[in-house]
């Protein structure tokens with residue numbers, strides 16, 4: 001689980017706002033204004049629901065963290081396979097060298 005934000009998927013999800021409400025936007029980047037304590041879309045300037053932005057970012061982070069863990073596991077498996085391949089290559093080279101020495 002991520003150390004920064006933990007998303008509780010077991011609880012009720014916040015109600016999604018309709019596309020017609022003023023705070024729906026498909027753009028990915030946001031601007032957080034400390035002075036007005038508001039969040040708006042960086043691309044179109046539409047005011048956004050801060051909770052929804054936080055939920056989206058937390059969910060994205062949780063998904064990325066899961067993907068990172070999966071990739072780390074794949075790297076570890078690939079590293080083990082490469083180690084085994086290198087071991088077999090060393091053995092094959094040694095056998096070839098011994099066979100050449102006998103002839």
Ligand SMILES: [Zn+2]
Nearest residue numbers: 025027041044
């Ligand atoms: Zn926008």
